[in-house]
Amino acid sequence: MPKAAISTEVLKERAFLVSVEIRHEPGLFTPKDSLLELERLAETAGLVVIGNVSQRLTKPDATTLIGSGKVAELKELVEEQHADLVIFDEELSPRHQRELETVLGEGVRLLDRTALILDIFAQHARTSEGALQVELAQLEYRLPRLTRQWTHLARQAGGGGGRAGGVGGVGLRGPGETQLEVDRREISRRVSHLKMEIEKVRAHRARHRVQRKRTGTPVVALVGYTNAGKSTLLRALTSADVYIADQLFATLDPTTRQISLPDGQAALITDTVGFIQKLPTALVAAFRATLEEISEADLLLHVVDCTHANACEQAEAVEQTLGDLHMDNVQSVTVLNKIDGVVAPKVLADLRAVYPESVMISALTHTGLEALLSQIQSSLNSNLADVELLLPHTAGQLLSAFHQHGRVRSVKHLAKGVRVSGQLPRQRLSDFAEYFVKSAPVGQSLIRPEED
Ligand SMILES: Nc1nc2c(ncn2[C@@H]2O[C@H](COP(=O)(O)OP(=O)(O)OP(=O)(O)O)[C@@H](O)[C@H]2O)c(=O)[nH]1
Ligand SMILES: [Mg+2]
Known part of the structure; x- marks a missing residue:
């Protein structure tokens, strides 16, 4: 019904985009690529994009960000093209927001990238x-x-x-x-x-x-840029009925399902919100309850859409966000997804150079999933160290931490303390160093166990 399609398009609000490049503060993406992404964000939010302007600056203008000459040009374009909204690709300070709103007048709403993303989040x-x-x-x-x-x-x-x-x-x-x-x-x-x-x-x-x-079941978290194929991978591995869409931020809420590894061991796999460049860390941190699912994971699968022209920049943006959120100490496996699609040889070569250990898959056609499961299994196993500890009775929280982060094999309550054996992730060993009985480097076993 072409008529209906036309009328929905007419009903959509019209957005005009503004890209700002500060010469001495280059972003991860070129301004042009970032603008293309902003356009996809606007479309995801249900807007129709009618045009854009770019401004290159040595430093941002304190009042209007882009300077009064450019603002006048913008106002003219907005009036000419009957825009309902103006969206800046850069974050607007409260002052920029006020000043620009005054110039643009009442009929035009002003948003920045962050406000637009928040709106998509609200819808999803x-x-x-x-x-x-x-x-x-x-x-x-x-x-x-x-x-x-x-x-x-x-x-x-x-x-x-x-x-x-x-x-x-x-x-x-x-x-x-x-x-x-x-x-x-x-x-x-x-x-x-x-x-x-x-x-x-x-x-x-x-x-x-x-x-x-x-229960000792390890947790694997899917992380990655928005639209990389995380939910598709969860569905491919578990048949979970999760929402998949070719749009940004389709997933907002975490979903956890069980998978079986090749050796029969079970693991839990969690799908969650995707990352994007230029999203203020404070905003990402608002998803604290959700993100803790990632920070407590035993392994991260970093899913990369290798058909995207900016795959390398996207992967880098994810790494940076993980760093900002102090999650870069969790071990991770890079998963190059969508290899069934058109992959630019240079992008793939660049990705392989940065992530030589990466696994190549197609979540859509289920290619490479067995190799991925083997990699998950070996990563989970190699990360664990066998340990035996004697914890004093007063160290209840360390026993809980062992349960939480490691795999407990046995617990014996002795007169001198609690003897625990099992496996701990290597990055957590130092928390327990004082209490090693076995597997401790010589000289670190400060407490001698009572014979059982
Ligand atoms: N060609 C191809 N397309 C894929 C593959 N995996 C996912 N897609 C497509 O990529 C788009 C995004 O997939 P999702 O699984 O929703 O991506 P996501 O990472 O969960 O995205 P968000 O939840 O929005 O962050 C969908 O249109 C999928 O069909 C793949 O292996 N090959
Ligand atoms: Mg998703």
């Missing part, structure tokens, strides 16, 4: 946990940017679904300064409430993880 959050986290991130982002002109993209666009999509209901479009003050107080109260709720979810998840760890 499907669980109450996801919705809570998105709402908190949105409010924290908006609080310093609260202005009279502010309106919510999803609400304007006529829906935006989900509980988080409805957070505009706190009365952000106040008529004047007094109303703004009321709104600010209300939002601060809501932020405190959300933090408390998220803390409850986090504690619940932590308890659940401890229980899971007690």
Whole structure:
């Protein structure tokens, strides 16, 4: 029905994009590639992109970011092309936001990349946990940017679904300064409430993880750039009915399923939110409850879409985000996905040079999955060291940590302490160094065990 298709397109809001390049602060992506990504983000949010402008600067303008001449040009273009929104690829400070809104006038809404991503998150959050986290991130982002002109993209666009999509209901479009003050107080109260709720979810998840760890089942987490194929890989390995889509940030909430490794051992595999360049770490950290699933994993599978022209930059952005979140000490296997697609030989060669140990697969056609499972098994096994400890009775938390991070083989309660044998991940050995009975480097076994 072409008629219906045309009318939906007409109903879509029209977005004009602005790319800013600061000469001495080169990003991971070229401004052009970053702009292409912003266009995909805008489309994912349900907008139609009608044009763009770029600005190259030595340093950002304190008032309008792009300078008054460029702002005038932008205003003209926006009026000419009847844009409903202007979206900047760079983060706008609260001051930039205020000044630019004043110049652009009431009929045009102004967003930056972060606000756009938050809107997509709000549309895609499907669980109450996801919705809570998105709402908190949105409010924290908006609080310093609260202005009279502010309106919510999803609400304007006529829906935006989900509980988080409805957070505009706190009365952000106040008529004047007094109303703004009321709104600010209300939002601060809501932020405190959300933090408390998220803390409850986090504690619940932590308890659940401890229980899971007690069974000794290792956890493998899928990480990677958005749209890399993480959910497709989870489905290929477990037949889980997860949502897969050729759009950015299709997955927001973690899903965990069990897999069987070639030696019969079971492992749990978790799919979660993807990463993207230029996303402020503070914002990623708002997904704390979700991200803890990754930080507590025994192994990360870093999924890379090797058909993407920016595959190397995307992989680098993921590594950087993992570093910022202090998760780079968890061992990881790089998985080059989509090898059934058109892979540029140079991109593949570059990726292989950086990640020589990578495994090549196609999650779609199930190519290379057996090799991947063997790699998961050997990585999990090689990372564990056999240990025997004598923990003093006072070191209850170390015993819990052993249960949580390692595999406990036996526990014996003796007069002098608790004798535990099992396996620990190598990166955690130093936490227990004082109490080694076996497998400790000479001289480190400070407590001599009582004969059993
Ligand atoms: N050709 C090809 N396409 C794939 C492959 N794996 C995934 N895709 C496609 O890539 C797109 C994204 O897949 P998802 O599994 O949703 O990606 P994701 O990493 O979970 O993405 P987000 O949840 O949005 O971060 C979908 O259109 C998939 O069909 C593959 O091996 N080959
Ligand atoms: Mg996904």
